[in-house]
Amino acid sequence: MSIHLLPIDVIHLIAAGEVIDSLAAVVRELCENAIDAGASRVTVSLFPDQWRIQVADNGTGIELADLQVAATAHSTSKIDDREDLFHITSLGFRGEALHSLAQLANLEIYSRPRYSGDGWHLVYNHQGEVTRQQEVAIAPGTVINIENLFGAWEARREGLPNLNQQLRQVQAVIYHLALCYPQISWTIEQQHRPWFQIVGSKTSQQIIPQLLPKVRVDDLQYVELNIPAFNQTEDRPNLEPIFYNRTADFSAPAEDSIEEAKIQLTLGLPDRCHRHRLDWVKVAVNGRIVRAPELEQTIVSALARTLPRDRYPVCFLHLQIPPHYIDWNRHPAKVEIYLQQIEYWQSQVLRAIDSALNLDPEEINDRDTSITSRIGKLLAVAEQQGAYHIPNRSISPTFNDGDGLGLLELRAVGQVHNTYIIAEHSDGLWLVEQHIAHERVLYEQISAAWQLLPLEPPIILSHLTERQIEQLQDIGLTIDPFGEGLWAIRTAPAPLLMREDLAAAITELSWGGDLQAAQVAVACRCAIRNGTTLSLPEMQSLLDRWQRTRNPRTCPHGRPIYLSFKESSLARAFRRHWVIGKSHGI
Ligand SMILES: [Zn+2]
Incomplete structure (x- = not known):
């Protein structure tokens, strides 16, 4: 689609707050234009002392006819009419960016369309009119150069935060764009010196x-x-x-469109x-x-x-x-x-x-835990070789909906210190801490069905403070005064009901925390203690239940539950690649 003038009612619909008020705003406008042009590489050069910003991209480039009107008032290639405004998918839909930039700074554009024609260099005045136009030999893509930003707008310059803060804003803009458009490679320079670089990748x-x-x-x-x-x-x-209720003349897509x-x-x-x-x-x-x-x-x-x-x-x-x-x-x-x-x-x-x-x-x-070289190094090498992706092995798989995740087959083979279950699988072995694995299982059960059951007879507690009583009521327990300084607890969380330490458990719950914290406390109290001897079938059953929890990685307090030893790492540790002779069981 080429650049053309926007109808006036569309212009008025565009949120009025869109102003270019900082270095970062300029960078964002120009980079979003580069992204809209389908660029896979963007270079941003900053010269803060000259109030100069240059953004170069390898996108589709702009035809000469479009370049000539690119900085006039309210032109855009992205919106046709008010209906389009509600279907906005491109970034720089405001259309006024280049016009505003022409007003705020000295604007020049170099551009060459990807598939046809020559490169052109155009210089614009503050009204956005072309004052100079010449053919140039450049690679396909667009370079926009902004100089003397806010030169005639002293108040805007003075309103800006200090340079470091401005640069941090610029960095944040680029980081955000890089996250949203991971396939793009970014090079950011300050005064011709590299500042930072982000190598494009799959995700x-x-x-x-x-x-x-x-x-x-x-x-x-x-x-x-x-x-x-x-x-x-x-x-x-x-x-x-x-509901399509924003404009009367707005027609909804067909009901059956998926x-x-x-x-x-x-x-x-x-x-x-x-x-x-x-x-x-x-x-x-x-x-x-x-x-x-x-x-x-x-x-x-x-x-x-x-x-x-x-x-x-x-x-x-x-x-x-x-x-x-x-x-x-x-x-x-x-x-x-x-x-x-x-x-x-x-x-x-x-x-x-x-x-x-x-x-x-x-x-x-x-996972290969032996990769110690920093990702940046890998990326730098990839960049030099012109390969814009990092080695395959560090890329985790992508699940598509419906693939099913499958479960690793873990087999309990023993217990260490009556605390860690050793589990083996086809590619290595894990140590699983029994208490927190069980705690994760119980926590998910308890939080899915928090049940308070009647206590018959009630538990009688003494010396409860006002706050403790409120706390117990907050998590749902029924409490009545039972005499001078005595309280009858008439309901309790289901998993605690048959426990001998019920009174201690309820006292613990009275100390504070929200319902979730109470559920964690109950799960912790009911989970197998470390130091308890388990049989192999008991270990296996715990492993199976733990693996099926929604989040098996950490306990409800956030501690990791398992430690993994990959077979290939073990092989390396034991130097199994030192082929000395067949007698070593290789
Ligand atoms: Zn615990």
């Missing part, structure tokens, strides 16, 4: 380790689900049809990677990082009992859904959005999280 699983240096590809799990957007199947009869949506989730495995702040739960919708509070909440609560205390997940969720589900205008700068049928999307996100947390045999076999 954001390979991007995150380039942004968070302590995280390895192995610490992350990538899941992709294709889901129907229009879910009219019988198991979800309550989903209402979408639309596809996609969820891409990269999740830090809770036994391996988490943050001390809630700063890495990122949600993108159709290529743009947004604030989607409902979805962020879904992710955080789904992982609440899998992470250690006061630790937070690493998670990047990318939803690709039909645009009419999205209302971008919840916030004028389009950073916060509202999704229609939010419960449906939340349930699909939970499904994706569940798949990511499973113990999948392939994924486990793919």
